[in-house]
Amino acid sequence: xxxxxQTPKFQVLKTGQSxxxxxxxxxxxxxxxxxxxxxGMGLRLIYYSxxxxxxxxxxxxxxxxxxxxxxxxxxxxxxxxxxxxxSVYFCASRQGLGNQPQHFGDxxxxxxx
Amino acid sequence: xLNVEQSPQSLHVQEGDSTNFTCSFPSSNFYALHWYRWxxxxxxxxxxxxxLNGDEKKKGQIxxxxxxxxxxxxxxxxxxxxxxxxxxxxxxxxxGGYQKVTFGTGTKLQVIP
Numbered sequence: 001x002x003x004x005x006q007t008p009k010f011q012v013l014k015t016g017q018s019x020x021x022x023x024x025x026x027x028x029x030x031x032x033x034x035x036x037x038x039x040g041m042g043l044r045l046i047y048y049s050x051x052x053x054x055x056x057x058x059x060x061x062x063x064x065x066x067x068x069x070x071x072x073x074x075x076x077x078x079x080x081x082x083x084x085x086x087s088v089y090f091c092a093s094r095q096g097l098g099n100q101p102q103h104f105g106d107x108x109x110x111x112x113x
Numbered sequence: 114x115l116n117v118e119q120s121p122q123s124l125h126v127q128e129g130d131s132t133n134f135t136c137s138f139p140s141s142n143f144y145a146l147h148w149y150r151w152x153x154x155x156x157x158x159x160x161x162x163x164x165l166n167g168d169e170k171k172k173g174q175i176x177x178x179x180x181x182x183x184x185x186x187x188x189x190x191x192x193x194x195x196x197x198x199x200x201x202x203x204x205x206x207x208x209g210g211y212q213k214v215t216f217g218t219g220t221k222l223q224v225i226p
Binding site for chain 1 (some may be wrong): 145147155164169202214217218
């Protein structure tokens with residue numbers, strides 16, 4: 001049972017390049033999330049999707065876009081990468097209700113030079 | 114932006130010691146409080162989801178309590194073992210926006226053999 005799968009695991013970009021981080025879950029969860037993790041900052045919510053067809057901004061959405069392609073997949077796009085976006089990115093999913101725990105992927109370590 | 118605070122930031126204990134940490138969150142419009150365990154180089158894993166004032170949850174030697182009226186939760190570890198070394202995160206969501214989850218910055222526990 002794969003759970004939440006993120007690709008790629010590592011990526012190095014140059015400033016101004018674009019890329020898409022992929023996330024897929026096989027648990028039939030309604031809600032999906034993108035977080036970034038920086039030293040001393042904990043996990044900060046970038047965007048979330050409460051259900052297929054909806055997306056909403058989190059705490060730090062600037063510089064990112066998302067697409068909920070279908071119930072399984074939720075992608076995060078950096079249109080013009082900046083060094084400030086160097087971080088570890090985590091995707092998570094959960095069944096729709098807030099009293100259910102989130103299930104996390106293994107993370108994508110992104111460095112922008 | 115909701116303020117979720119965890120203390121202490123880090124903690125070193127001897128094997129066999131018992132320990133506890135605190136998560137503070139807004140007391141208004143409470144919906145759910147989650148605890149996660151995050152080992153180095155892995156992804157966060159859910160420990161508990163708590164929704165009712167006075168809730169107590171237990172998993173092995175780890176337990177948690179919840180006070181929604183005053184806005185805090187305690188996580189207790191009885192007889193710490195080296196394998197309990199991890200960062201412990203709490204996460205909070207409010208009624209009316211329960212899909213949006215705010216994480217604390219975590220308590221990093223190191224258990225010394």
